[in-house]
Amino acid sequence: MTSCDCDYILPNNKEWEPHYNNCSLVWRRYLGAACPKNGDGSLRLLNENLTKLDSDVIYHLGFDTFHYDLSAMFGDVKFVCMGGTKQRMKEFAKHMAKELDVKNYQLTNLTKHSHRYAMYKVGPVLSVNHGIGIPSMTILLQEILKLLYYAKAKDPIIFRIGTSGGLKIPPGSVVISSWGLNGTLEKTYNIPVLGTLRKIPSIFDKRLSQELQSLISDADGFETLIGGTMAADDFYRGQARLDGPFCDYTEQDKIAFLHKLADMGVRNIEMEATAFAAYTNEAGVRAADVCVTLLDRLKGDQVKPDKATLLQWQERPMKVVGRYIAKYYGNNSRA
Numbered sequence: 206m207t208s209c210d211c212d213y214i215l216p217n218n219k220e221w222e223p224h225y226n227n228c229s230l231v232w233r234r235y236l237g238a239a240c241p242k243n244g245d246g247s248l249r250l251l252n253e254n255l256t257k258l259d260s261d262v263i264y265h266l267g268f269d270t271f272h273y274d275l276s277a278m279f280g281d282v283k284f285v286c287m288g289g290t291k292q293r294m295k296e297f298a299k300h301m302a303k304e305l306d307v308k309n310y311q312l313t314n315l316t317k318h319s320h321r322y323a324m325y326k327v328g329p330v331l332s333v334n335h336g337i338g339i340p341s342m343t344i345l346l347q348e349i350l351k352l353l354y355y356a357k358a359k360d361p362i363i364f365r366i367g368t369s370g371g372l373k374i375p376p377g378s379v380v381i382s383s384w385g386l387n388g389t390l391e392k393t394y395n396i397p398v399l400g401t402l403r404k405i406p407s408i409f410d411k412r413l414s415q416e417l418q419s420l421i422s423d424a425d426g427f428e429t430l431i432g433g434t435m436a437a438d439d440f441y442r443g444q445a446r447l448d449g450p451f452c453d454y455t456e457q458d459k460i461a462f463l464h465k466l467a468d469m470g471v472r473n474i475e476m477e478a479t480a481f482a483a484y485t486n487e488a489g490v491r492a493a494d495v496c497v498t499l500l501d502r503l504k505g506d507q508v509k510p511d512k513a514t515l516l517q518w519q520e521r522p523m524k525v526v527g528r529y530i531a532k533y534y535g536n537n538s539r540a
């Protein structure tokens with residue numbers, strides 16, 4: 206293991222060990238699993254069953270490996286950016302066309318046969334929505350990982366640009382997640398597999414977060430922080446709201462819980478961070494979760510800014526990630 210300046214807290218999970226790859230944190234299973242990337246930066250998925258398929262149907266994206274030349278279609282992808290809504294991801298595709306000065310692109314929904322998600326491609330950028338919550342996001346993410354694998358895309362980076370509720374920070378601030386915290390306050394994504402709960406560490410790439418934060422200055426007019434992100438499995442009780450159809454705790458309980466989260470270093474609450482960190486790490490792919498906060502949860506539960514403000518705030522994560530891509534891609538294409 207090479208040394209690294211990463212100072213993450215290691216999870217109490219004996220099934221996994223941290224592995225540093227070019228200073229990026231990658232998690233690998235004890236007993237045998239190698240670092241998942243190939244020498245050329247393409248993904249090496251550790252599922253041998255895939256090699257036995259005549260054709261792999263990537264069902265929710267509407268592709269398969271027999272009828273589509275995924276390498277020709279997506280081999281040049283360097284960045285995948287995902288977020289909840291179709292509209293936001295279409296806007297992000299347009300934003301990236303401007304940032305990268307891409308002239309010949311079409312805003313065609315590439316997944317239209319499946320009617321599930323919307324995916325756009327602009328030069329080296331794939332922009333795709335994932336819907337709400339971990340199950341919807343992880344289906345999309347796993348199929349994107351397979352797509353990148355079959356396409357032999359080199360060293361792809363995956364971003365999530367989202368919205369969230371903030372804790373003790375001004376609404377409109379942007380939070381870049383350093384780790385995800387689940388609903389029982391562990392820094393893991395917990396998923397039952399074959400009847401047993403699997404816990405996968407949910408830690409983000411520290412260097413990538415810092416690089417993103419460094420691209421924003423006071424002149425941008427919003428605060429950008431690095432901090433913990435709670436990923437809840439629900440928008441209402443799961444996020445300690447008082448305004449859902451059910452509420453079986455008091456306002457004092459809610460406030461005490463939110464203070465407890467803030468004391469642990471949580472800066473915002475959304476619904477995907479844990480699984481997003483876990484699965485990108487497992488695939489050996491660098492990733493960052495960049496979310497704007499729509500309200501301070503210590504001051505309320507309802508999302509009240511008007512439509513224009515909400516749309517304007519959602520452009521902030523686009524700005525952060527767009528700047529990173531323009532800088533990285535510009536440097537790379539000049540090299």
Ligand SMILES: O=P(O)(O)O[C@@H]1C[C@H](O)[C@@H](CO)O1
Pocket residue numbers: 288289290336337338366367368369440475476477
């Ligand atoms: O990317 P989005 O804005 O969908 O992220 C958050 C978390 C949930 O998906 C959703 C809840 O309103 O917003």
Ligand SMILES: O=c1cc[nH]c(=O)[nH]1
Pocket residue numbers: 368369370371440444474475476499508
């Ligand atoms: O409070 C909020 C706002 C947006 N998204 C969430 O998940 N929670």
